Amino acid sequence: MPAINLTSNVKDNLDFIMHVSKESGQPVQHCYQCGKCTAGCPVAFAMDYPPNRIIRMVQLGLKEHVLKSQAIWLCAYCSTCTSRCPRNVNLARVMDCLRGMARREGIQLEGRAKKIALFYDCFLDTVKRNGKLYELGMMLNYNLKTGHFFKDAGTGLAMFTKGKIKLIPTKNENYKDLAQIFERIEEMEEKC
Amino acid sequence: MKYAYFPGCCDHTSAKEYDISTRAVCKNLGIELIDIPDWSCCGSTPGHSTSHLLGVALSARNLALVEEMGLDCTASCAACYQRLALANMEMKNDMKLCEKINCITGKPYHGGVKVKSIVEVVAELGPEQITARVLKPLENLKMAVYYGCLMVRPKEIQVDDPENPQIIDKLMRTVGGEVVDWSYKTECCGGGLAISNEDIVLRLTNKILKEAVDAGVNCIVTACPLCHFNLDMRQKKINKIFGTNYHLPVFYFTQLIGLATGLKPGELSLETHFVDTREVIKLIA
Amino acid sequence: MIRVGVFVCWCGSNIGGIVDVPRVAKEAARFPYVAHSMDYKYTCSEPGQKMIIEAIKKYKLNRVVIASCSPRLHEPTFRKTIARAGLNPYLLEMVNIREQCSWVHAKEPDQATAKAIDLVRMAVAKAIHLKPLYEGSIPVTKKALVIGGGIAGIQAALDIADAGYRVILVEREPTIGGKMVMLDKTFPTLDCSACISTPKMVAVAQHPNIELLTYAEVTGVTGFIGNFSVTVRQKARYVDHSKCTGCGTCWGKCPQKVPSEFDLNMGTRKAIYIPFPQAVPNKPCIDAASCRRITEQKCGVCAKVCPVGAINYEDRDKILQLEVGAIVIATGYDLFDWTTAYGEYGYGKFPDVITGLQFERMVNASGPTGGKIVRPSDGKEPKNVVFIKCVGSRDEAKGKAYCSRVCCLYTAKHAHQVLEKIPGSQAFVFYMDVRAPGKAYEEFYQRTVDEGARYIRGRVSKICRQGDKLLVKGADTLLGTQVEIEADLVVLATAMIPSRNSRQLAQVVGFSTDKDGFFQEAHPKLRPVEAGTAGIFLAGSCQGPKDIPDTVAQGGAAAVKVCALFAKQEIATDPMIAEVNEALCTGCLNCREVCPYKAIKRKTIPDKARGQAAERTVARVNSSLCQGCGCCASSCRSGAINLNGFTDEQIMSAVKASLQHQRLLTNRQ
Structure with missing residues (x-):
């Protein structure tokens, strides 16, 4: 990362800092960079920025860096960081909030992050249609969109032999309610 | 004891052992589980990762259904438990959010439900009541209890201490098993990253398996379908990639309580595991 | 005829930077009975006080209102000022327009000014009804009680005694010396702690003005400044110290071994014991709970071998009644119990994770290992030692919000000792900040870094067992990556907390503790060794975490306060009662x-x-x-x-003045 001019950066992105604190409900500015979150993060090794750096970048208003990062998507919401944070910052919530912002801002994702976001979409797509997760449908859709048509085919076959895959989706009675929930939220979030 | 039961979307698929054994064990122990009519997905990680509102709404819809039943709610799946419990807490603590969500779901929820993990429900029976039903103590089973993340974190909804949980350890000791003290009880397996970034999950799961083997156990016990799937189904692939030779059956805690209280392996779906369970089960005299 | 003078202070820019001070003075001039009103840059300064005296004389003022800072700070100053002008000192009314106006309304200067005017209006209305008040006097018992025989209490007792006054020093343990005598070397000079503290302990025992009561606790305090009545419970020692010569035969022969508190359970002592060889008094007591003669009517070896017949198994606790004029509290600190809070560090289940104080005992030549640094688990010499700072300190979630002040330096000292004593060893220090604000402290820390101690900026997240080693998982936040260390020994710098039972003592003596249970000083800056209750003084870490130099300084300061009190035949009492x-x-x-x-x-x-x-x-x-x-x-x-000074009439006048003015404003609108 090149040298950052803190005077201009923090001022220009004050809105971003406030917004993250407000939407996540977390006192991001309390973090004193002890690094206990990073120290315990199981996925940190795969991240482009470790969790404490993400918080620091939020503190300094590095909005673009944060929202384009792989790290916010790689966070598995295991909350190890949250449970050990001496300043009571729920980092997992902050990561959730940043993912939501990245989506709303239409950030173009790459690499691991792109695949994670796509998986979430495919998962939710089946929930939206059926009211419940439809594992086979999700997998086929995911493979179609990533272009790896036979990824996990072995897994699928193994699961099939154990009777752990259903060919047709299970739906709840009023599954159409779910599509409505998705639509209402989309409307609401577009407005703000 | 009577609870509205939330089995989660994997109940008939990847986690069917958990659903089957939970129902069988609860019936055997006198815990009545009532299915929630019309229940739908809790949203899981994709829900809250996409939008905070979506995460809460998908769970709140189910809480509203439970409220109509006039019961408290229990979930077997750790992910479902965490989502339902967190949504419940937010709906109760934030009136504004509650109003907004009720408007979204069209099913008003008024905060009248308690959400418990099935682990808590079984543990609340107390050791005496469980011991009284033990027919076949789990002698010779040396187990590493693996709690994962979702039922011990964050602290607002934790079932037990996130650093050294004991609740399942105690249950396992009650039914005669030997439980080891190990450092990976609540380390993350990578959970929901499995499909999109399997390499990460393989690496994390490998560490957990290694620690369990080093602790000298002959099986792992869990209470989370995601953890179970990663530890059980991916064991073969881990062996292939990392050159390891694990053969460690991974049980749901309900399956083991079932065995100890006299249920047959078939009633607990012990034959649908990827890592063969028969050898270890034979150890029980 | 009432003639009120109003003086409005700028306090430099503290008040004047926000409040329109000249305007306040101008408005005040129009209030009823105000004969003179003016403003000044620094009213508390000598020229400022002189100006008040001149104004009192020139305008024949007989009531004075000063609008400035808090009366806690300068009421005594200005009372003396108007007394110098011949007025009764209680004909003064202070208005706090600094804390209550300029500081809290820094962003709304107009409202700050309006509020200042209102407050002065009320003060003038009250001042009109002020009456002269006169101080009373009470006699003083010229004998002091010092509670706690650590270095703070020792210093206070010696200083008071050297000034010629009698002192009773009460200590809960069988010996005086406190925590300091447990330490090995003291930073930053590295002189031996016992070598500099044991001579002071001996001086206490030999001083003709000091009466030493060890193994005793204060259970009740009544009375008031100059005239306290104190109840002390002298615990049964089962050894008659008037006969005992301290020959040591009894503890040599006693068959009962128990963990030594002095060695933090890393070594053993006997049931009849002195805590350490240089203990004062250097005579033993019997720990009744571990003595088989007392608990089971068996053994009795000590009585048989004692050449002077000093053992008395029938000894009982005694209650003593003392009359003293002043009390110095010096009860010290204990360490935060990390084993109940830090599961990620193992909840105390790993034997090779120890505290800094345990390290002190271990590295001490008279300690349980004879000064050798070893792993408690297997007695082997550790090669890689990890130090973790701020365990329980600066951790609102699991411990205390405050900084314990001494850990940065003693950890630097420990790292130095590891590198010095173990050839080829490595010392890693996990820190959040290095706080080294004392004299020669920063240099000491830098010296340790120069010696090769590796400082890693970050907290440790978890300690795992890995074979016979400990895997310490931390992060280097400066690098932005995770780090792992395979440690042989981990030393935790645990927080200082108030000594156990100190809350009960505060209740017994009747004064307050702060949010963390430390004893509350009367003023954080200007009265740091006085408690809120007159005649009671504080010394050392019972008031807050402190290192040895500060503790000794406070012991001396408390002694001076006691001596100043005893130097008077009688003391004046506050008439505002x-x-x-x-x-x-x-x-x-x-x-x-x-x-x-x-x-x-x-x-x-x-x-x-x-x-x-x-x-x-x-x-x-x-x-x-x-x-x-x-x-x-x-x-x-x-x-x-x-x-007195706050009569119903005075308060109601102030309230009326405010309300009448408000009504006037409303009517005008």
Whole structure:
């Protein structure tokens, strides 16, 4: 990362800092960079920025860096960081909030992050249609969109032999309610 | 004891052992589980990762259904438990959010439900009541209890201490098993990253398996379908990639309580595991 | 004829930077009875005080209102000023327009000014009704009690005794010396802790003015400044110290070994014991709970071998009653119990994770390992030692919000000792900040870094067992990556917390503790060694975490305060206390219930009922005990109690002045 001019950066992105604190409900500015979150993060090794750096970048208003990062998507919401944070910052919530912002801002994702976001979409797509997760449908859709048509085919076959895959989706009675929930939220979030 | 039961979307698929054994064990122990009519997905990680509102709404819809039943709610799946419990807490603590969500779901929820993990429900029976039903103590089973993340974190909804949980350890000791003290009880397996970034999950799961083997156990016990799937189904692939030779059956805690209280392996779906369970089960005299 | 003078202070830019001070003075000039009003840059300065004196004389002022800082800071100053001008010092009213106006309304200067004017208006209205008050006097018992025999208490006792006054030093443990004598070397000079503290312990024992009561606890305190009555429980020692010569035969022969508290359970002692060889007094006591003669009527070896017949198994606790004029509290600290809070560090289940104080005992030549640094698990010499700072300190979630002040330096010292004593060793220090603000402290820390200690900026997240080693998982936040260390030994710098039972002592003595349970000083800057209750003084880490130099300095400071009190034959009492109008008092004694200082007593006075002589009950205020808090006045149903300087008439005048002005403004609109 090149040298950052803190005077201009923090001022220009004050809105971003406030917004993250407000939407996540977390006192991001309390973090004193002890690094206990990073120290315990199981996925940190795969991240482009470790969790404490993400918080620091939020503190300094590095909005673009944060929202384009792989790290916010790689966070598995295991909350190890949250449970050990001496300043009571729920980092997992902050990561959730940043993912939501990245989506709303239409950030173009790459690499691991792109695949994670796509998986979430495919998962939710089946929930939206059926009211419940439809594992086979999700997998086929995911493979179609990533272009790896036979990824996990072995897994699928193994699961099939154990009777752990259903060919047709299970739906709840009023599954159409779910599509409505998705639509209402989309409307609401577009407005703000 | 009577609870509205939330089995989660994997109940008939990847986690069917958990659903089957939970129902069988609860019936055997006198815990009545009532299915929630019309229940739908809790949203899981994709829900809250996409939008905070979506995460809460998908769970709140189910809480509203439970409220109509006039019961408290229990979930077997750790992910479902965490989502339902967190949504419940937010709906109760934030009136504004509650109003907004009720408007979204069209099913008003008024905060009248308690959400418990099935682990808590079984543990609340107390050791005496469980011991009284033990027919076949789990002698010779040396187990590493693996709690994962979702039922011990964050602290607002934790079932037990996130650093050294004991609740399942105690249950396992009650039914005669030997439980080891190990450092990976609540380390993350990578959970929901499995499909999109399997390499990460393989690496994390490998560490957990290694620690369990080093602790000298002959099986792992869990209470989370995601953890179970990663530890059980991916064991073969881990062996292939990392050159390891694990053969460690991974049980749901309900399956083991079932065995100890006299249920047959078939009633607990012990034959649908990827890592063969028969050898270890034979150890029980 | 009432003539009020108003003086409005700028306090440099503290007030003047926000509040329009000249305008406040100008407005005040128009208030009723104000004969003179002016502003000044620094009213508390010598020229400022001179100006007040001149104004009093020139304008024949007989009431003074000063609008400036808090009365806590300068009321005594200005009382003396107007006394120099010949006025009764209690004809002064202070208005705090700094804390209450300029500081809190820094972003709204107009409102700050308006509020200052309102407050001055009220003060003038009150001042009109001020009456002269006169101080009383009480005699002083010239003997001090020092509670706690650590280095703070020792220093205070020696200084008071050297000034020629009698001192009673009470210590809970069988020996004095406290925590300091447990330490090995002291930073930053690395001189031996025992070598510099044991001579002071001996000096206490030999001083003709000091009476030493070890193995004793204060259980009750009544009375007031100059006249305290103290109850002390002398615990049974089962050894008659008037006969005992301290020859050591008894503890040599005693068959019962128990963990040594002095060695933090890393070594052992006998059931009859002295805690360490240089203990003062150097005579043993029996720990009744571990003595088989006392618990089971067996053994009795010590009595058999004692050449002077000093053992007495029938000994019982004794209650002593002491009369003293001042009390110095020096009860010190304990360490935060990390084993109940830090599961990620193993909840105490890994034997090779120890505290800094345990390290001190271990590295001490007279300690359980004879000064060798070893792993408690297997006795082997560790090669890689990890130090973790701020365990329980600066951790609101699991411990305390505050910094314990000494850990940065003693950890630097420990790292230095590891590198010095173990060839080829490595010392890793996990830190959040290095706080080294004392004299030669930063240099000491830098020296340790130069010696090769590796400082890693970050907290440790978890310690795992890995074979016979400990895997320490941390992060280097400067690098932004995770780090792992395979450690042989981990030393935790645990937080300093108030000594156990210190809350109970505060209750017994009757003064307050702060949010963390440390004893509350009367003023954080200007009265740091005085407690809120007159005649009680604080020294050392019972008041807050402190290192040895600061502790010793406070011990001396508390001693000076005691000596200043004893230097007077009598002491003046504050006249701003409660007063009972016996004609109105119904004798319900509600006031007695609410008084936090036990200052109200029942009194019987002669009365006439239907022409017959009779008696009735009224409340009486003990002017020495009353602290002028006003609880009684506000609880009195018949309005019989007034607080001098804050009478109902004075307060109501101030309130009326404010309300009348508000009504005027409303009507105008």
